[in-house]
Amino acid sequence: ADYAEFLAGYVPEEEQDEEEELQNPDPIEISSDDAEEKSEISFEDQSE
Secondary structure (H helix, E strand, C coil): CHHHHHHHHCCHHHHHHHHHHHHCHHHHHHHHHHHHHHHHHHHHHHHC
16 A cells, blocks of 8 residues: 555656556557467468
8 A cells, every 4th residue: 555655646647647558559459469460370370
């Protein structure tokens, strides 16, 4: 609780920004795309 309180007291605006960044669809999109690509490659490999 101390750590959370410290974060909440230490520039809450920045903390919000960080949370938003984590939920930003961009990194998720890239990650999803990467996984899709790997899946496709793996599928093609098995097919061959």
